[in-house]
Amino acid sequence: MxxxxxxxxxxxxxxxxxxxxxxxxxxxxxxxxxxxxxxxxNKRLGTHKAKTRSEVNRTTAKVYRQKGTGRARHGSRKAPIFVGGGVVHGPLPRKYTKQxxxxxxxxxxxxxxxxxxxxxxxxxxxxxxxxxxxxxxxxxxxxxxxxxxxxxxxxxxxxxxxxxxxxxxxxxxxxxxxxxxxxxxxxxxxxxxxxxxxxxxxxxxxxxxxxxxxxxxxxxxxx
CATH class of the missing domain: 3.40.1370.10 (Ribosomal protein L4/L1)
Incomplete structure (x- = not known):
């Protein structure tokens, strides 16, 4: 050409x-x-990270008493159901490298x-x-x-x-x-x-x- x-x-x-x-x-x-x-x-860093319930910094005190409230049983504010709790199956650091x-x-x-x-x-x-x-x-x-x-x-x-x-x-x-x-x-x-x-x-x-x-x-x- x-x-x-x-x-x-x-x-x-x-x-x-x-x-x-x-x-x-x-x-x-x-x-x-x-x-x-x-x-x-290969350009991606893969540094994304979400904290699980074992990693968030929240109180360990029981939310409310076990019986008599009519509500579901909960023992920790770290549970994913609460605002500020851990993330279920969130992103973790990984490599995206392809050969x-x-x-x-x-x-x-x-x-x-x-x-x-x-x-x-x-x-x-x-x-x-x-x-x-x-x-x-x-x-x-x-x-x-x-x-x-x-x-x-x-x-x-x-x-x-x-x-x-x-x-x-x-x-x-x-x-x-x-x-x-x-x-x-x-x-x-x-x-x-x-x-x-x-x-x-x-x-x-x-x-x-x-x-x-x-x-x-x-x-x-x-x-």
Whole structure:
């Protein structure tokens, strides 16, 4: 698939052939859903906690006498039936972590990138460079490239000037290419990436001969 390459002014300067193994992969929507659910689940802390009747701090004195009142028998204000008592079957701390093989995670990324490429939602830049942080500059560039749609801007490596420039834009998120993930891919309308960032993405997603995946550290690449 061949896409035009633009400069920061929004003018086409050349074209580029996208790697077919990444941007023309088989689209597996079930796999993308599984990867997204895994990422959202792994983000949960699971620190929710409700106190049972043995944990609430209330008086241990008997509520009222056992007989003669015509009311039900009760021995403690800690019972769940009373306001301020313990909670029955309430939430307890737990882990929501889900496991997914790296090969499946990266296949889900290829599916998502293929969907974006098929829909024309990938925009290539020849390069992105700024002398000083300027939000107005980034906002104007995104408007000319994407017509004001929400944008995921991929960077080849750390670029504090560009990151600071886009920080206050609600519809623009900067992300280093080696942290590419399924949630951000599906959460933004357009993907803007300089050619240098595309090289980083291709470096850990392209397949080697014999259908083996290129090795990369999971600590660096959260896919």
């Amino acid at each position: 061949e896409l035009p390459v633009y400069n920061m002014a929004g003018e086409q300067v050349s074209t580029f052939e996208l790697p077919a193994t990444i941007f023309e992969a088989n689209i597996n929507r079930d796999l993308m859903h599984q990867a997204l659910v895994r990422q959202l689940a 997914m093989p790296r090969k499946m995670r990266r296949a889900a990324l290829c599916s998502a990138l293929s969907v974006k490429a098929e829909q024309g939602d990938i925009v290539l830049l020849d390069q992105i460079s700024m002398d000083a942080p300027k939000t107005k500059h980034i906002a104007g560039m995104m408007k000319s490239l994407t017509n004001g749609e929400s944008v995921l801007l991929l960077l080849a490596d750390r670029n504090e000037i560009v990151e600071k420039s886009a920080r206050n834009l609600t519809d623009v998120k900067t992300l280093r290419a080696n942290y590419l993930n399924i949630r951000d891919l599906l959460g933004y309308s357009k993907i803007v990436m300089p050619l240098a960032a595309l090289d980083v993405v291709s470096g850990f997603l392209e397949q080697e001969a014999g259908d083996e995946w290129v090795d990369a550290e999971d600590a660096t690449v959260e896919a």
